[in-house]
Amino acid sequence: MASTPAIRLRGLTKKFGPVTAVDGVDLDIAAGEFFSMLGPSGSGKTTVLRMIAGFEAPTSGHVELFGKDVTGDAPFDRDVNTVFQDYALFPHMSVIDNVAYGLRVRGVNAKDRLAQAEDALALVRLEGYGERNPSQLSGGQRQRVALARALVVEPKVLLLDEPLGALDLKLREQMQVELKDIQRRLGITFIFVTHDQEEALTLSDRIAVFNEGGIVQLGTAEEIYRNPQTPFVANFVGTSAVFTADEAKSILGSKGACSVRPEHIDIVRGKAPAGTITAKGIVFDTIFLGASTRVIVDLDGDKRVAVLEQNDLSRTPSHRGDTVTVAIHPQFLSPLS
Amino acid sequence: MRINRLSKTLLWAVSAVVLSFIYVPILVVVANSFSTSSTLTWPPPGFTTEWWTRALTNEGALAAISTSIIVALASTAIALLLGTVLSFALQRFEFFGKSTVNLLVVLPIALPGIVTGIALNNAFKTIMGVQLGWATIIVAHATFCVVTVFNNVFARLKRVGTSLDEASSDLGAGIWTTFRLVTFPQIRSALFAGGLLSFALSFDEIIVTTFTAGSGVQTLPIFILDNMFRPNQAPIVAVIAVVMILIAIVPIYIAQRLTTSDQR
Secondary structure, three states, X not given: OOOOOOEEEEEEEEEEOOEEEEEEEEEEEOOOOEEEEEOOOOOOHHHHHHHHHOOOOOOEEEEEEOOEEOOOOOHHHOOEEEEOOOOOOOOOOOHHHHHHHHHHOOOOOHHHHHHHHHHHHHHOOOOOOOOOOHHHOOHHHHHHXXXXXXXXXXXXXXXXXXXXXXXOHHHXXXXXXHHXXXXXXXXXXXXXXXXXXXHHHHHOOEEEEEEOOEEEEEEOHHHXXXXXXXXXXXXXXXXOEEEOHHHHHHHHOOOOOEEEOHHHEXXXXXXXXXXXXXXXXXXXXXEEOOOEXXXXXXXXXXXEEEEEEEOOOOOOXXXXXXXXXXXEOHHHOEXXX | OOOOHHHHHHHHHHHHHHHHHHHHHHHHHHHHOOEOOOOOOOOOOOEOOHHHHHHHHOHHHHHHXXXXXXXXXXXXXXXXXXXXXXXXHHHHOOOOOHHHHHHHHHHHHOOOHHHHHHXXXXXXXXXXXXXXXXXXXXXXXXXXXXXXXXXXXXXXXXXXXXXHHHHHHHOOOOHHHHHHHHHHHHHHXXXXXXXXXXXXXXXXXXXHHHHHOOOOOOOHHHHHHHHOOOOOOHHHHHHHHHHHHHHHHHHHHHHHHHHHHHHO
């Protein structure tokens, strides 16, 4: 990377007693990037975030912020701010006092800080909510207050710890759009922790997939979805049929372990298109999903795969027990390392 | 839960009997303080406010009241300080022997007062060679008052968690600013409740006080015990008992209101 990264992590390790939560993470995050850390719970992503914020001291390794080593600095000496999973709004303060808090502790006078806090509330579309108490707000509104409170002090990097986890689906989708929009307008670096692969794919410029304390794959949403490098990524980010080297050889006649997405497998009736790999199997079950149908096929050679069929008019529906042929274009077979 | 009529009546009756058993004798004491008889007889033969006048001009009684209030205030002040510091140490930090320290802090409230009393008496007199008096009572009371403050603040800190403190420090506040603006407002009512309970505990303590007061200082409970069986003093004791009830009831009532309003 040409310019100094916003965040640079080197050999970052955190042990809690005998448990290694984070194991030697190296990572560069560019300024202005919307970066997601995606992984199941216990994969170390939140611990990495807490070490960037300064809430946890790394066991070894270091954290740099725009080229400056901040490993030993307290949270209040770092130019990063956090939006917490549980929002952590101060219950004894009104919304406007919550938002103005960061300015207050920096010694900004009352008039200026209230004006800036009002602007921040406007940014998250909560004008006129300043006098309310946090307990009088809905989950989505509290989320926005937490965001405004973190943004008002103009951090260089904003850390978001599963910020949408507690919201219902509709609200979550709406907040995703707004978060992305705010990030683009302000141009600051967002580091977003989530276990929701769809959320990560939707929002991020780049994604680091975490598992067991380390980064297993790093890349753009498209790279990770198209070319998952391990069976874990293939099934944590979307779903895939994963073939071991032996299975690939006997069933697909191809070399090396690989994975393939359900939407890239076709059920063919009649002649398979030229250049495709085919295999025979029996339909185990069909699941109607609305726009598409998921067909579970047991291939000869004892391998169960999922096929995603679009429900358009030309399709003949499959039924349990049908003997079918599946076809895969070789370019959709993604090799696993 | 729905219960039938008979069970309901029975439950009412049992509750009434139990509560009467507790409160009727107290009401008798109140009545006796206005009785014309100079012994604690029932029913009172007549009404007079003579004992109230005499009690409220009795120097020994007044001195005992002020001693008790000063002791309770001082031991509560010590308890607030130490209890808060202890609860932070045991709730927010990890260190070797933490659970042992936790047990040792809470234990004094379970120890029989007589044991604490003898132990402290021995420690003050023979080991430290200190004259028994004000200071020894206050220190002795503080040993169990610390526990009530500790329990209240400890439970509050556990419930509040660390995320508010983290948010504050994330937004740029140093340790003291965070305590002043965020942590303290969160534990204020727990401190108040713990302090009131501690005051009430100290105010009516007699066993530990007996062993640590020496002969020069008399707290209110000790004054009452000393005067209870003296001729013609019984109604004055009744008056003082009523005063004690009033002083003890108010903080307990406020403390309970505070805890319930916080639990909403």
